[in-house]
Amino acid sequence: MKQQVIPLLDEDSRHWQRLSLLATALARRTLEMLPLQRATSTASPLIARAPATRAVLAALPNPSKHNALPARRLLLPATTSDTQSFALQRAMLVHAAAHLRHSPAAQDSTRLKPMGLAIVSAIEDARVDLLICRDHPGVQPWLHSALAARPDDLDLTFSAFMARLDRILLLPNSQDGNHWVNKARELFEHAAQEHGLEDYDAFRALASLLANDLGQMRVRMDPQHYAVPSPYRDDNSYLWQHPESETTEESLVLPENSTAPPPPASEKQPNIEPQPDMELARYHYPEWDRHSQRLKADWCTLIDRLPAWQGVMTEAPANKPSPRQRLTLLRLPQVRQLDRRNRLRRQWEGDDLDLNAAVEVLVDRRLGLRPDPRLFMRPGKGPKPASLLILLDVSESVNDPAADGSRLLDMEKQAALLLVESRVQGVDRLAIHAFSSNTRAEVNYYRLLDFGQRWNPVAAAMLHALPGRYSTRMGAALRHASRLLQSEPEGQRTLLLITDGAPSDIDVHDSRYLIEDARQAVQQARLMDVRLTCLAVDGKADAWVQHIFGWRNFSIAEQSGQLPQRLTQMSARLASGR
Numbered sequence: 382m383k384q385q386v387i388p389l390l391d392e393d394s395r396h397w398q399r400l401s402l403l404a405t406a407l408a409r410r411t412l413e414m415l416p417l418q419r420a421t422s423t424a425s426p427l428i429a430r431a432p433a434t435r436a437v438l439a440a441l442p443n444p445s446k447h448n449a450l451p452a453r454r455l456l457l458p459a460t461t462s463d464t465q466s467f468a469l470q471r472a473m474l475v476h477a478a479a480h481l482r483h484s485p486a487a488q489d490s491t492r493l494k495p496m497g498l499a500i501v502s503a504i505e506d507a508r509v510d511l512l513i514c515r516d517h518p519g520v521q522p523w524l525h526s527a528l529a530a531r532p533d534d535l536d537l538t539f540s541a542f543m544a545r546l547d548r549i550l551l552l553p554n555s556q557d558g559n560h561w562v563n564k565a566r567e568l569f570e571h572a573a574q575e576h577g578l579e580d581y582d583a584f585r586a587l588a589s590l591l592a593n594d595l596g597q598m599r600v601r602m603d604p605q606h607y608a609v610p611s612p613y614r615d616d617n618s619y620l621w622q623h624p625e626s627e628t629t630e631e632s633l634v635l636p637e638n639s640t641a642p643p644p645p646a647s648e649k650q651p652n653i654e655p656q657p658d659m660e661l662a663r664y665h666y667p668e669w670d671r672h673s674q675r676l677k678a679d680w681c682t683l684i685d686r687l688p689a690w691q692g693v694m695t696e697a698p699a700n701k702p703s704p705r706q707r708l709t710l711l712r713l714p715q716v717r718q719l720d721r722r723n724r725l726r727r728q729w730e731g732d733d734l735d736l737n738a739a740v741e742v743l744v745d746r747r748l749g750l751r752p753d754p755r756l757f758m759r760p761g762k763g764p765k766p767a768s769l770l771i772l773l774d775v776s777e778s779v780n781d782p783a784a785d786g787s788r789l790l791d792m793e794k795q796a797a798l799l800l801v802e803s804r805v806q807g808v809d810r811l812a813i814h815a816f817s818s819n820t821r822a823e824v825n826y827y828r829l830l831d832f833g834q835r836w837n838p839v840a841a842a843m844l845h846a847l848p849g850r851y852s853t854r855m856g857a858a859l860r861h862a863s864r865l866l867q868s869e870p871e872g873q874r875t876l877l878l879i880t881d882g883a884p885s886d887i888d889v890h891d892s893r894y895l896i897e898d899a900r901q902a903v904q905q906a907r908l909m910d911v912r913l914t915c916l917a918v919d920g921k922a923d924a925w926v927q928h929i930f931g932w933r934n935f936s937i938a939e940q941s942g943q944l945p946q947r948l949t950q951m952s953a954r955l956a957s958g959r
Contacts, residue, residue, distance in 0.1 A: 396467070397414065397416075400414060400457070400470065400471075400474055401414055403471070403474060404455065404474050404477070404478060407474070407475060407478035407479075407482075407513070407517065407520070408477070408478035408481045408482060409482065410481065412454075412455055412477070412478070412481070414454070414455045414456075414457060415454060415455075415456050415457075416456070416457065416458075435458070435608065435609075435612070435615065435616055436455065436456065436457050436458065436473040436476075436477060436613075436614075436615040436616075437455075437456040437615055437616055437618060438454075438455050438456075438477045438480055438481075438615045438618070438619040439454050439455075439456065439618060439619065455473075455474065455477045457470050457473055457474070458470070468523065468526065468527065469527055469612060469613055471523055472523045472524050472526070472527035472613035473527075473613045473614075473615070475513060475520045475523055475524060475613075476506070476509070476510060476513075476524065476613055476614055476615065477615060477619075478513065479509035479510055479512060479513035480509055480615070480619055480620070482509070482512070482513065483508070483509045483512050483513070483579070484505060484509055484581075484619070484620060485581060485620075486619055486620065487619075487620075487621070487622040488620060488621055488622060489621075489622055490621040490622065494592075495602060495604035495607075496539070496592055496595065496596065496600075496602045497588070497589065497592040498621065499539075499543065499602065499607065499609075500543075500546075500588050500591055500592040500595065501585060501588040501589070501592070502609070502617040502620060502621075503543055503546055503547065503588075503609070504550075504569070504584050504585075504587060504588040504591070505581075505584065505585075505588075505617075505620060506547070506609075506611075506614050506617075507546075507547065507550035507551055507569070508578055508581075508584050510524055510551055511550075511551070511573075511578055512578050512579070515578070524551065524613065525551065525552060527611065527612060527613035528547055528548055528551060528552070528611050528613075529544040529547060529548070529610035529611045529612065530544070531544070531545065531548055532544050532545060534558060534559075537600065538600070538601075539595075539600050539601065539602040539603075539607065540607065540608075540610055542559075542561065542562070542595065542600060543609070543610050544610035544611070545557055545559065545562045546562060546565055547610060547611050547614075549562050549563075549565070549566045550565070550566060550569055560890050561591070561594060561595065561598065564591070564594070565591050568587045568590065568591070569584070569587065572584055572587050596777075597777065597778075597887075598887045599777065599819070599850070599851060599852075599887065657689060658686040658687065658688050658689050658825070658827075659686060659687040659689070660684055660685070660686055661685040661686060661687060661828070662684075662685045663682060663683070663684055663685070664682075664683045664685065664861060665679040665680075665681065665682055665683070666679070666680070666681045666683055666856075666857045666860045666861065667679065667680055667681075667860075668680040668681050668821065668856060668857065668898050669856065669897055669898040669900075669901040669902075670894075671891075671893060671894055671897040671898070676901075680821055681821045681822075681824055681854065681856075681857040682821065682822050682823065682824065683824040683826050683857050683858070683861050684823060684824065684825055684826065685826050685828065685861075686825055686826065686827050686828070687827070687828060687843065688815075688827050688829070688843045688846055688847045688848075689846060724758050724759075724760060725758060725759050725760070726738065726758050727753070727755040727756075727757075728755055728757045728758060728759050729754070729755055729757065730757055730759070731757030731758050731759035732757075732758075732759060733757065733758045733759070734756060734757060734758070735755075735756055735757055735758045738753065738755060738756045738757075739756055741753065742756065767810075767872055767873035767874075767875065768810040768811075768812075768832060768866060768869040768870070768872065768873070768874050768875070769810070769811050769812070769875050769877065770811075770812045770813075770814060770832075770862055770865065770866055770875070770876045770877070771797065771800060771811070771812070771813045771814070771877050771879065772814050772815065772816065772858065772859075772862050772876060772877065772878045772879070773793045773797065773813070773814070773815040773816075773829075773879050774793075774815070774816065774817070774853055774855075774878070774879060774880035774881060774882075775790065775793070775815045775816065775817050775827070775847055775848070775849045775850070776817045776818075776849060776850070776851055776852050776853045776881075776882075777817075777849055777850050777851060777852070778849075778853075778881055778882055779793065779849040779881055780849040787941055787942060788849075788941070789881050789918055789941040789944070790847075790849040792918075792941045792942070792944045792945070793879055793944070794844055794845070794847070795945065796879070796944050796945055796948045797813050797829070797830075797844060798841075798844075799945055799948070799949075800813070800948070801813070801830065801836045802836075810832045810833060810869060810870075811830070811832070812828075812830055812831050812832045812834075812865070813829045813830040813844075814826065814827060814828055814829060814830075814862060814865075815827040815829060815847060816858035817849070817850055817851040817852065817853070818851055818852045818853065818854030818857070818858075818886050819851045819852065819887075820852075820854075820886060820887060820888040821854065821857075821886070821888060823851075824854050824857045824858060825851070826858060826861055827843075827847060829843055829844050829847065832865075832869060852885055852886040852887055853880065853882065853883075853884050853885055853886070853895075854884060854885075854886045854895060855878075855880070855884035855895065855898075855899040855902070855929075856884065856895060856898035856899045856901070856902040857902075859876070859878070859899060859902040859903065859906065859913065860902050860905070860906075862876050863876060863902070863905070863906035863909060863911045863913070866906075866909075866911045867909050867910075867911060873912070874910065874911045874912065875911075875912045875913075875914065876906070876911060876912070876913045876914070877914050877915075877916060877951065878913070878914070878915045878916070879915075879916045879918070879944070879948070880915065880916075880917055880918070880919075881917070881918045881919055881941075882917075882919050882922075883895075883896055883919075883922075883924075883925040883926075884896060884898070884899050896925050896928065896929060899929045900928060900929045903929055903930055903931075912934070913930060913934065914930060914934040914935060914936075914951065915929070915930045915934065915935040915936075916935070916936050916937075916938065916944070916947055916948060916951055917935060917936070917937050917938070918937075918938045918940070918941050918943075918944055919937065920937070920939045922935075922937050923937070936950070936951050
């Protein structure tokens with residue numbers, strides 16, 4: 382009988398054979414595995430060039446068979462002989478199998494921004510990892526040991542948030558002091574209990590909510606250099622279909638010494654560095670602590686600035702009032718109010734005696750003449766000098782488009798132009814300022830038009846270039862504006878705030894804290910004989926605006942398109958002293 386010779390496999394072949402058997406058992410289907418030298422970012426816009434240790438799970442069309450399922454390939458980085466490398470490959474394989482069993486493939490990514498795409502992918506990674514750990518509890522230590530290390534608490538970069546999110550969702554006993562990370566765990570656990578881990582749509586909605594919160598916190602993401610923090614997770618090219626690039630096998634496997642082709646020369650955009658805002662001065666203002674019921678001295682730093690305008694000396698046509706809007710420009714009658722400095726003499730009645738008329742009565746009596754009985758004085762009606770400061774809220778939320786496609790930021794700029802071109806009678810001096818905040822250490826205060834300054838092309842260019850960014854720390858801005866108004870000539874001094882929401886900032890998590898501080902700022906301004914009013918472009922503003930400004934000192938516009946009309950009405954009321 383002739384003996385059959387079975388060829389012996391080398392160590393590397395046996396290693397890949399063990400991984401292939403494990404992949405088939407976990408994925409419950411045949412999974413082709415190939416060594417990966419280096420992965421490029423052509424499959425995903427989130428990664429410019431993935432590191433050599435990043436796995437790639439690809440679902441590629443199989444043209445050989447009609448209506449056949451896509452061929453699934455897992456490209457793992459080249460192995461080494463050490464145990465740590467094998468443990469990482471094993472975790473990569475488990476995660477890929479979890480995607481194959483529980484994740485929908487090749488979803489449309491056109492409606493997601495890069496940050497939203499990364500957070501949706503991270504939530505999906507955690508969901509499928511928990512599902513495969515539930516089905517195969519033995520793989521749980523493999524994934525836990527391959528998670529990214531916990532970042533420092535002071536690290537507030539996007540990658541750090543994603544690493545902390547991975548840990549708190551996958552490790553049952555993990556703790557974190559950040560409110561966003563803890564909110565993510567609460568929402569994730571609630572979705573798991575309410576809908577179950579199998580409901581992909583519930584977790585997709587959760588991820589969109591978290592992405593919006595992170596955007597409100599102004600966390601910046603660099604899409605060209607971001608990589609998934611946990612090294613065992615793939616580049617998520619299996620989850621998404623990006624229309625701008627097609628995935629091919631050649632784009633996934635490259636020789637070690639190859640480089641990606643440079644972009645065409647026509648696609649290169651000039652790198653224009655934005656000019657920084659001009660800093661004029663710094664001021665320190667207190668802030669009211671509603672818990673201790675006291676003012677914290679020098680708590681906020683306000684930076685007086687001029688916005689950068691890039692040397693453009695003309696107004697933007699998009700911000701100029703249209704001919705139809707010019708018909709609604711303010712044409713107010715000159716308001717005449719009782720003014721004790723304007724005394725009416727020789728009156729039949731009054732609250733004071735006219736001394737000159739009394740002397741003439743005595744002289745007439747000595748001469749035997751009939752005296753004039755009009756011996757009194759009373760205050761007359763005369764024009765009362767008025768100073769009006771318009772304070773614009775230019776936080777990040779004013780960039781959000783409304784239902785009609787218009788942005789509140791553009792409507793605020795148009796309203797400012799309406800006020801400037803209206804030449805409101807009864808308002809002798811007009812100023813237009815704006816503010817936004819980046820924590821208590823940076824409350825930015827922009828001077829667009831100062832009292833006594835003429836409207837000129839430079840002011841128009843600064844208004845056009847003014848961006849909407851950061852948050853709304855209202856109290857410090859109101860205190861600074863009230864201080865500026867206090868130096869105005871004696872008369873009617875009014876501050877009109879235009880905002881789209883309640884005061885907030887990323888370093889304050891108590892929703893009532895800054896509302897109470899703004900209320901204290903309004904009360905302090907009234908003691909300085911400054912009247913503060915508010916025009917809120919927020920249908921839900923009743924909950925906070927009346928508490929801050931009082932029941933007669935506010936108006937609410939449901940939509941940004943109503944802003945010019947409401948501003949016209951409110952300016953007329955302010956000019957008349959009502």
